[in-house]
Amino acid sequence: MAFQTFSLHQLGWRAEYAQQLTLADFEAGYPARVTAVHRSGLAVLSSRGHGSVVLPHPLVDMHAGVAVGDWVLVEHDVERVRCVLDRQSLVERVAAGGDRQRQSIAANLDVLFVVSSCNDDFNPSRLERYLTLALDAGVTPVIVLTKADIGDGVAGYVAEAEQLMFGVPVVAVNALDDASVSQLEPWLAPGKTVAFVGSSGVGKSTLTNRVIGEAAQLTSGIREDDARGRHTTTAREMFPTASGAWVIDTPGMRELRLAAAEPELDAVFEDVVAFASQCRFRDCHHDGDAGCAVEAAVADGALDARRLANYRKLLREALRAQQTLREQRERGRQFGAMAKQVMRAKRERLGR
Numbered sequence: 001m002a003f004q005t006f007s008l009h010q011l012g013w014r015a016e017y018a019q020q021l022t023l024a025d026f027e028a029g030y031p032a033r034v035t036a037v038h039r040s041g042l043a044v045l046s047s048r049g050h051g052s053v054v055l056p057h058p059l060v061d062m063h064a065g066v067a068v069g070d071w072v073l074v075e076h077d078v079e080r081v082r083c084v085l086d087r088q089s090l091v092e093r094v095a096a097g098g099d100r101q102r103q104s105i106a107a108n109l110d111v112l113f114v115v116s117s118c119n120d121d122f123n124p125s126r127l128e129r130y131l132t133l134a135l136d137a138g139v140t141p142v143i144v145l146t147k148a149d150i151g152d153g154v155a156g157y158v159a160e161a162e163q164l165m166f167g168v169p170v171v172a173v174n175a176l177d178d179a180s181v182s183q184l185e186p187w188l189a190p191g192k193t194v195a196f197v198g199s200s201g202v203g204k205s206t207l208t209n210r211v212i213g214e215a216a217q218l219t220s221g222i223r224e225d226d227a228r229g230r231h232t233t234t235a236r237e238m239f240p241t242a243s244g245a246w247v248i249d250t251p252g253m254r255e256l257r258l259a260a261a262e263p264e265l266d267a268v269f270e271d272v273v274a275f276a277s278q279c280r281f282r283d284c285h286h287d288g289d290a291g292c293a294v295e296a297a298v299a300d301g302a303l304d305a306r307r308l309a310n311y312r313k314l315l316r317e318a319l320r321a322q323q324t325l326r327e328q329r330e331r332g333r334q335f336g337a338m339a340k341q342v343m344r345a346k347r348e349r350l351g352r
């Protein structure tokens, strides 16, 4: 099989990553991009081609934290990660379970395509949720409305989507048609990294396959030696598109839940915030409070009741997520303090 190699630039390398490394780092290793995260290690792609690397022990704890799209420095002589570079952006997921832990899903994305369709699945509240998520991750959102070929009133859906957040591009496409999907090209420049989010059935796989092109799909599962020399079939989770961009498609990407914070919500709900600034009381809950300008705006039709309800809901979730994050950090601090104490006690016992 012919091995495809990519230059650092084609892989999405930027000056910001180089600035994090010392001369010693560059002498000790080479940069590589994580294309999949496995229990046994990481699948990476570098100017040397595809490879498998392991994380050294101090970084293993971070394993769950390393995400597809991350940049790592791999040591020259052993296939081991020397360090993980700081990300330009990070999509995180709040786990569905009781403890609502944050998991890293995709790193260093440039664009998040927020997908919905021009039919009954069109859901502005869900779009707002994903817009907030994109801003929280530090990624530029673009709204893509699929099924423009079969949907009625496409222009109406586009207009509604355009009103959700100022300045966010909205593109209506037929995901089954190459010419139509080519509208996404402005965001698929060489070295850019993108991902698609949206509910089941809106056309994420169809769009992904279109932009990847057939050749790349055939090579998406490649047999290779893993770090222990076993043959494995690695399901890649980052694919080059026909135009030289990268698409990250992981199972986690498909089930994202909001992990956003208040500032991002305020950016998406600028109109609500503007009305709120006119409420009589600064700590107005916009819920039956006297002199509430937000509720007045809903009453006289200046603000959509649906939008306010969604704002309240997302705000509750954001506050809960913040609370969980604080608790996680507190637990982490307590653990760190305990570990230090144990080490000190050990040193004292050994008389050092």
Ligand SMILES: Nc1nc2c(ncn2[C@@H]2O[C@H](COP(=O)(O)OP(=O)(O)OP(=O)(O)O)[C@@H](O)[C@H]2O)c(=O)[nH]1
Residues within 6 Å of the ligand: 146, 147, 148, 149, 150, 173, 174, 175, 176, 198, 199, 200, 201, 202, 203, 204, 205, 206, 207, 254
């Ligand atoms: N006519 C038409 N059909 C589309 C379009 N986009 C997607 N479809 C069809 O809709 C169905 C669902 O599309 P998928 O790409 O599998 O949707 P998905 O978002 O990946 O769904 P999950 O994998 O469940 O998350 C498929 O039968 C597609 O062929 C479109 O723009 N026009």
Ligand SMILES: [Zn+2]
Residues within 6 Å of the ligand: 276, 279, 280, 284, 285, 286, 287, 289, 291, 292, 293, 294, 295
């Ligand atoms: Zn109010």
